[in-house]
Amino acid sequence: MVLDILKKNQLSVTEGRKKILELFLHNEGALAHADIEKKTGEMFDRVTVYRTLNTFVEKGIIHLIPTTDNSILYALCKDNCEAGHHHDNHVHFICDVCNKTTCLDEVTVPEVKLPIGFTPNHAEMVVTGVCDDCK
């Protein structure tokens, strides 16, 4: 699985990439850079984590989730993402209690009617509240 994804994206298979990609595959929900550092411990250099995450975003393996604090959240993209162009228009849910972010893959971002003159390209939606685990 991990190998398939890396190869499909023409990335050489290294320990760091394998490990970080596994984290995303096993960990339902989104991860921040800090989460990944915590989960990988002393395994890799901090810089490697930065570079790996950037590479994954560029290739369309993971995508960015909008946040209001100044943090960057990453989550796995579903099948139909291509490099540089994502089609992941599903809603993201951030739990106020456990702070975990979940991709609601089955909930698509609704269309909205924009004022005259505005041409939409991509829409993101984030809902906060209480998640299934914390209810």
Next chain:
Amino acid sequence: MVLDILKKNQLSVTEGRKKILELFLHNEGALAHADIEKKTGEMFDRVTVYRTLNTFVEKGIIHLIPTTDNSILYALCKDNCEAGHHHDNHVHFICDVCNKTTCLDEVTVPEVKLPIGFTPNHAEMVVTGVCDDCK
């Protein structure tokens, strides 16, 4: 106008707060910390800008706009915001060309049906594309 807002929120009227609030009032769209520093020049200490923005957010004078890069964008709240609880559920638009962020006050965030177990509290929506100025 500026004075009214500050007094209504029980904030003492200082040069920094007046100036920064004016920036938001005159500058349609959203501002990042860096924008404000640029526009105020050497007027205030960098730390004062940080503290002022935090104060404004706490009081509900401005609100945070979700972004996918790790930056914090601030925009004026409309009338019905209270300290600690915003009712600004309008859509934000970020232009791919000029990069300006606009509050689409007349476009409200649509409701979405969440999976069972999830209880919504607040929803944010960001649309990217080409704005009225750049079309």
Next chain:
DNA sequence: GTAACTGCAAAATATTTGCATCCTT
């Protein structure tokens, strides 16, 4: 006069870059 706000210095944190070395193909 007192409480609150500011500026400065410094610490803590986060991110980027260059380069030599190592690993993948």
Next chain:
DNA sequence: AAGGATGCAAATATTTTGCAGTTAC
């Protein structure tokens, strides 16, 4: 073997904190 990925060091950028001095009310 060659190109790409990594680790380390260091430069940059960002944000927070403490404290003394100043200002608003």
